[in-house]
Amino acid sequence: MFKRYKNYLGIAGWGVGRRWGIERYLYILHRITGLGILSYFLLHIFVTTSRIFGEEVWEFMMRSVDKPIFKIGEFMVFLAFCFHGLNGLRLIFIELGFKLAIGEAEEPVYPYKTSLNKQRPLLFVCMVICIVLVILGGINFIRVFHF
Amino acid sequence: MRETKYWFWHIVCGFVMLFLLGLHMIIMHLDEILGVFKFAGERVLAFENVASRSKMIGFACIYVLLVGAALYHGLYGLRSMLLELSMIKPLHRLINIGFWILGVILFIVGAAGSIIFIIRFG
Numbered sequence: 001m002f003k004r005y006k007n008y009l010g011i012a013g014w015g016v017g018r019r020w021g022i023e024r025y026l027y028i029l030h031r032i033t034g035l036g037i038l039s040y041f042l043l044h045i046f047v048t049t050s051r052i053f054g055e056e057v058w059e060f061m062m063r064s065v066d067k068p069i070f071k072i073g074e075f076m077v078f079l080a081f082c083f084h085g086l087n088g089l090r091l092i093f094i095e096l097g098f099k100l101a102i103g104e105a106e107e108p109v110y111p112y113k114t115s116l117n118k119q120r121p122l123l124f125v126c127m128v129i130c131i132v133l134v135i136l137g138g139i140n141f142i143r144v145f146h147f
Numbered sequence: 148m149r150e151t152k153y154w155f156w157h158i159v160c161g162f163v164m165l166f167l168l169g170l171h172m173i174i175m176h177l178d179e180i181l182g183v184f185k186f187a188g189e190r191v192l193a194f195e196n197v198a199s200r201s202k203m204i205g206f207a208c209i210y211v212l213l214v215g216a217a218l219y220h221g222l223y224g225l226r227s228m229l230l231e232l233s234m235i236k237p238l239h240r241l242i243n244i245g246f247w248i249l250g251v252i253l254f255i256v257g258a259a260g261s262i263i264f265i266i267r268f269g
Contacts, residue, residue, distance in 0.1 A: 031224075031228065034224050034225075038221040038222075038224070038225060041217055041221060045256055048260060049256055049257065049259065049260035051194070051197055051198070052260055052263045052267060055194040055198075058194045058197065059194060074176075078172060078176045082172075085164075085165050085169065088161050089162075095158070096158075136177060136180060137172075137176050139179075139180065140178065140180050143179040143180075144178070144179055
């Protein structure tokens with residue numbers, strides 16, 4: 001059984017990075033995108049299941065969500081997935097301590113060698129891939145909806 | 148020990164989703180650029196396209212696996228956030244039970260969509 005510590009800051013504790021580095025802000029963004037994707041996904045289950053009632057019901061459902069607000073929302077979900085997925089992959093690599101170029105988890109003693117020299121390049125690689133995917137998704141979005 | 152097991156499956160589901168949801172996103176959101184798995188017509192969400200994918204056993208299996216993995220990963224993540232708020236023990240238990248029930252119901256709805264579609268239209 002894990003020892004549980006008191007969370008004196010409550011929800012505010014999630015949002016205040018203060019002296020922590022970029023990883024802390026990625027952590028907050030990871031949670032926000034996770035919650036966003038989950039909210040969308042719960043509704044998505046019901047919308048996509050409507051295909052079992054045939055073409056008419058499906059096309060009716062698609063027409064109901066064929067509005068700019070939903071389309072922008074869909075793009076936001078794509079954006080959230082790109083970030084959440086790649087940041088999640090980074091977290092898996094760090095957490096499981098693969099001996100590739102990342103190094104195993106170690107005591108956070110200053111000057112945080114592992115974090116700065118090995119983990120941060122991984123962070124930049126993941127975020128660059130994320131930006132490339134978001135740009136591709138953006139081009140696709142513009143092509144489909146002729147904005 | 149049980150918490151470690153839950154957490155391990157959270158990571159496994161995340162890893163599985165990276166590929167399956169990645170494929171889903173490529174089909175749905177990079178359709179104009181890559182155009183993969185568009186069997187009938189230009190609109191990726193046209194019923195003909197959705198039906199042609201849903202009729203394939205491979206896609207049906209992917210959808211069922213994806214629904215299960217996504218629900219587990221998402222609900223476990225939300226549960227972890229809620230448990231961080233230092234709530235009283237009975238509330239922990241309520242959240243655990245509530246999330247299991249919600250997850251199972253949504254999984255049945257999502258998986259039924261894929262299975263019933265194949266039975267009805269396949």
